[in-house]
Amino acid sequence: MVLRGRPVLTAQIETWPVAGSFVIARGAKTDVDVVTVTINDGLHSGRGEATAIYYHGESAQTVLAQVQAMAGEVARGIERADLLRRMPRGAARNAIDCALWDLEAKRETRPVWSLAGLSPLKPLQSAFTISLGPPERMEQDALKAAALYPLLKLKLAGEGDVERVAAVRRGAPDARLIVDANESWTGRDVAREAAALLPYGVELIEQPVRAGEDHLLDGVVSPIPLCADESCQDRADLPKCSGRYNAINIKLDKAGGLTEGLALAAAARAAGLEIMVGCMLSTSLGIAPAILVGQGARWVDIDGPLLLGEDRPDPVCFERGVAHPALPALWG
Secondary structure, eight states: OOOOOOOEEEEEEEEEEEEEEEEETTEEEEEEEEEEEEEEOSSOEEEEEEEOOGGGTOOHHHHHHHHHHTHHHHHTTOOHHHHHHHSOSSHHHHHHHHHHHHHHHHHHTOOHHHHTTOOSOOOEEOOEEEOSOOHHHHHHHHHHHHTTOSEEEEEOOSTTHHHHHHHHHHHOTTSEEEEEOTTTTTTSOHHHHHHHHGGGTEEEEEOOSOTTOGGGGTTOOOSSOEEESTTOSSGGGHHHHBTTBSEEEEOHHHHTSHHHHHHHHHHHHHTTOEEEEOOOSOOHHHHHHHHHHTTTOSEEOOOGGGGBSOOOSSOOEEETTEEEOOOTTTOO
């Protein structure tokens, strides 16, 4: 009989190329560094992946250092609930938490969704991101993308946003549209900016103002639902979102893992907020756990792997932007 040993944590930084470049209001990326974590007990291995939250000052190097600092706790058999208390929210905790879920699922020969008390997973329609650029380029990008993806997400920058959205609508007349202002509407009349997008069928606006300045939305009546992204990391942020936003965007790298992501989704629903599930640039290993949180979400944006030049073997299968949860070969 082979006995399990003490869990051993290993981690590394991997660099994955972006297909072309990924452009938002804060800059462009041509590749992404992810931190992968493996926890091996001698019989089974669990894996997790995380992308640093750059607007929190994280880098792949700082995330890796945080992960490695927890190797002793993992070897002593730390539980997921204790992990939430011992580590701050963020990408490092996400990678370890997801690896622990994966390890437990393999030990018990059960899928992660079953461990989490969920119903069998359903496919999810994901948005596909149109990078920030001149209106004419965004129109061409939308024209190409709409042939494959019925839901598009546009990156905006403040000045010239109506022209960008109008151009995308010309390129993709039948697509559903959501937009991400990436905090660029700070100092603008948010209700007026939103009203100008109504003719183009925009159904959601992410993060119009800077995180920490959410009070600027007090009394704002937007004709299009507003969604908190940078303003909502985990459950601690829900009170400042209620009454100002209609929805929150849950990203596991922000929340610090699947454990907190599932709890955040439940708490948000109880507070009357809609759910969007998003991701950072990542491989299929990074978005596989997000598929669990995305069950029942109104909007899903887990196109991270679709924006890369290559993905892992046995990736999550996307068909016209629909993510199919055939996960066992990859995760859980």
